[in-house]
Amino acid sequence: MKKNNWFEKDAAYIWHPYSPLKQFSEVIPIVSGHGATLTTANNQTIIDAIASWWTNLHGHAHPYIATKLYEQALKLEHVIFAGFTHEPAATLSERLIEQVALQQHKVFFSDNGSTAVEVAVKMALQYWYNKDIQKRTIIAFEDAYHGDTFGAMSVSARSLFTKPFDTHLFDVKFISRPMGNGRSIDELKHILTQPGVEDIAAFIYEPLVQGTAGMLMYDKEEMNELLQLINERNILLIADEVFTGFYRTGTMLASHQLRIAPDLICLSKGLTGGFMPLGVTLCNARMAEAYEQVDRSKSFFHGHSYTGNPLACTVANASLDLLLMPETQESILRINKQHRIFQTQLDSYAYAKDPRICGTIAAVDFAPDAQKQHYLNAWRDVIYEFFLQRNVLLRPLGATIYIVPPYCITMEQLEKVHNVIFEWFEWNEHS
Numbered sequence: 479m480k481k482n483n484w485f486e487k488d489a490a491y492i493w494h495p496y497s498p499l500k501q502f503s504e505v506i507p508i509v510s511g512h513g514a515t516l517t518t519a520n521n522q523t524i525i526d527a528i529a530s531w532w533t534n535l536h537g538h539a540h541p542y543i544a545t546k547l548y549e550q551a552l553k554l555e556h557v558i559f560a561g562f563t564h565e566p567a568a569t570l571s572e573r574l575i576e577q578v579a580l581q582q583h584k585v586f587f588s589d590n591g592s593t594a595v596e597v598a599v600k601m602a603l604q605y606w607y608n609k610d611i612q613k614r615t616i617i618a619f620e621d622a623y624h625g626d627t628f629g630a631m632s633v634s635a636r637s638l639f640t641k642p643f644d645t646h647l648f649d650v651k652f653i654s655r656p657m658g659n660g661r662s663i664d665e666l667k668h669i670l671t672q673p674g675v676e677d678i679a680a681f682i683y684e685p686l687v688q689g690t691a692g693m694l695m696y697d698k699e700e701m702n703e704l705l706q707l708i709n710e711r712n713i714l715l716i717a718d719e720v721f722t723g724f725y726r727t728g729t730m731l732a733s734h735q736l737r738i739a740p741d742l743i744c745l746s747k748g749l750t751g752g753f754m755p756l757g758v759t760l761c762n763a764r765m766a767e768a769y770e771q772v773d774r775s776k777s778f779f780h781g782h783s784y785t786g787n788p789l790a791c792t793v794a795n796a797s798l799d800l801l802l803m804p805e806t807q808e809s810i811l812r813i814n815k816q817h818r819i820f821q822t823q824l825d826s827y828a829y830a831k832d833p834r835i836c837g838t839i840a841a842v843d844f845a846p847d848a849q850k851q852h853y854l855n856a857w858r859d860v861i862y863e864f865f866l867q868r869n870v871l872l873r874p875l876g877a878t879i880y881i882v883p884p885y886c887i888t889m890e891q892l893e894k895v896h897n898v899i900f901e902w903f904e905w906n907e908h909s
């Protein structure tokens with residue numbers, strides 16, 4: 479049957495991510511975006527307080543990025559990246575190496591956060607293969623989330639997301655995240671004294687904050703100690719900065735706040751300022767050296783049709799231009815300052831547990847009872863709707879309410895986001 483409008487076409491044909499096929503609530507049709515706001519087909523303006531899945535840095539439909547994209551589209555939209563190259567990718571690579579520093583040496587392009595992780599895991603495993611050294615085991619953090627493809631799922635926690643596939647995922651050794659009680663160090667030391675330690679190839683970690691696990695923030699000193707111990711054992715370090723990159727934690731990378739530099743770094747999300755899908759995996763000279771071989775069978779045989787897409791590289795360059803402007807850097811500091819005031823104010827609410835801040839990220843758990851909260855928590859949908867009715871997009875992780883705003887969010891808009899969260903806690907305490 480012919481559909482009358484595009485909402486009906488959506489309902490008839492589209493399978494949305496992370497959503498049950500039998501929709502419990504309607505998807506919201508969005509017709510435009512401007513700054514930190516989205517406008518619905520009903521002309522409702524919503525503050526995007528989670529930066530559209532943590533991607534948006536400078537606001538929706540930013541005219542500077544849009545213009546650069548248009549100009550590039552008229553010049554070159556795409557070209558095969560094996561055996562060919564173009565200026566936007568070369569310029570972006572040089573700028574990323576400069577900004578990231580940490581002795582990174584080469585940039586490998588892919589399409590999103592999961593593929594950036596896949597590339598890093600494959601590069602690390604093949605590093606040992608190319609050196610004719612047998613090492614296959616990977617260490618990761620409990621509750622880790624690194625993406626939805628098979629390699630990325632394997633190095634992530636076994637969870638609701640992975641359950642149907644668990645028997646197909648490769649084995650990983652999991653340790654606790656560093657919480658300042660020394661547990662993660664004890665668990666690591668235990669692994670390092672067990673038979674099979676010589677088989678450990680790499681450690682993958684989200685530095686400073688575990689995003690999807692519930693915006694869980696680490697003890698920096700314990701994280702440093704952990705990285706040092708691993709580094710001393712000649713185990714490769716893979717920093718998954720897909721979420722934490724591009725000043726999300728207050729510095730260009732979260733790794734800049736830690737003492738040990740990784741061998742491989744995964745970036746995506748904020749890389750294009752939220753405009754287009756793009757992922758990169760950066761590696762240091764040690765890693766690249768294992769691939770600088772005359773023997774072609776030791777090449778890294780990985781690539782996607784759209785690897786290094788010129789349009790995506792162009793918007794990434796434009797986003798970097800904006801990110802490095804003093805106004806943006808000031809906004810990042812201002813957001814952190816506003817969050818800190820919000821954090822102290824949350825102390826007066828009985829159900830607000832463990833308010834926490836890292837750079838531009840703010841999170842608090844809604845804890846009306848002692849029950850352990852999880853992703854399919856019954857509160858989640860209630861909280862989500864409560865905020866949407868007040869024109870704020872916040873998408874709780876279980877009962878964890880968090881804010882990851884675009885850096886262009888105004889002081890007033892962020893105040894409104896903080897206020898609706900206070901309202902949620904007040905409403906619950908008095909009902």
Ligand code: PMP
Pocket residue numbers: 590591592593595623624625626684689690718719720721722746747
């Ligand atoms: N790594 C981390 C730390 C992430 O937070 C995510 C996405 N939330 C991914 C990897 C996967 O990225 P993508 O959704 O772009 O595949």
